[in-house]
Amino acid sequence: MPVSSLPSFSQLRAFVALCDHQHFGVAAGALGVSQPSLSQAITALEKRVGGELVERTTRRVLITSLGETLLPYAREAVLAAEAFTEAVASQGAALSGTLRLGLIPTLAPYLAPIILDGLERELPRLHPELREMMTDDALDTLNRGRLDAAVIVIDVNLRRTAVVPMYDEPLVLLIPADHPWAGREDVDPAELDDQKLLMLDEGNCLRDQTLALCQRYGVNPPIAVATTLATVVGMVTHGAGATVIPEGALRLLESAGAFAVARFAEPGAVRRIGLVHRTSSSRGEDFTRLAEVVTNLARDADLPMRPLSESVDLDVGAGRRTRRGRS
Structure with missing residues (x-):
């Protein structure tokens, strides 16, 4: 009809x-x-x-x-x-008013305070409302119009969103304090096959990055043990195994117990952080500017990061290292 x-x-x-x-x-x-x-x-x-x-x-x-x-x-x-x-x-009033901004759980604990403090100084007319949510939930909420933007790991299916790449964050290994790898700077991802590797449950992007580092699934495949990074960290400090975490999260672990850190051999392992927003939004230029401001705030706060122009890719499956340019 x-x-x-x-x-x-x-x-x-x-x-x-x-x-x-x-x-x-x-x-x-x-x-x-x-x-x-x-x-x-x-x-x-x-x-x-x-x-x-x-x-x-x-x-x-x-x-x-x-x-x-x-x-x-x-x-x-x-x-x-x-x-x-x-x-x-918003005519003539760029980056002002309420902004509903999503943050993934493996990033929010140490980036949210930096955003809240820094935006008040850098963009005083902007009033951010931060919401912690998993990547899929953030993308779904964004596409439903319930979020304005989100800062997430962008090496995932982004469902027709516009993407502003920001920086690459190094990934490191968190291990028990008495682990023989403590302090190493040259771990090859292939060596993870021999470790009891703990990771987060399905739905968390850090799980996917951990699996990408362990493509061969040797005699000790990674084990999903928790829904929060804090729980996985607690298990590591009690000797249950090792895990992969964003290097920025180390600043939150002062009271987590006894642990050690090992790093991957150069060029290392990274996850790419970016800001996403709806393609239909009229504020594309504003969001690009916001991503730039947040990146600068993270750098000024000494969060571990690699500028996109300096980043490299590690092809674990093929054993190749290639320079990663701007995206």
């Missing part, structure tokens, strides 16, 4: 919110409207498209196949309208 007229923004926004929350009461609360108003908007939209978009049950809302088909278009329309409003509000 042809659409008789264009849907309104309020109808599309109601549909997207209902699909996100899958509950009329919660979606209405998120939009700041009454539940009857939300229901009327959904019914009106269904009449316009000539089909049922959601199935109403006593406990939750189920999205129909038609709803699933139309949801991406509705979401893009809502995000575009919000980007328009954002552009109007």
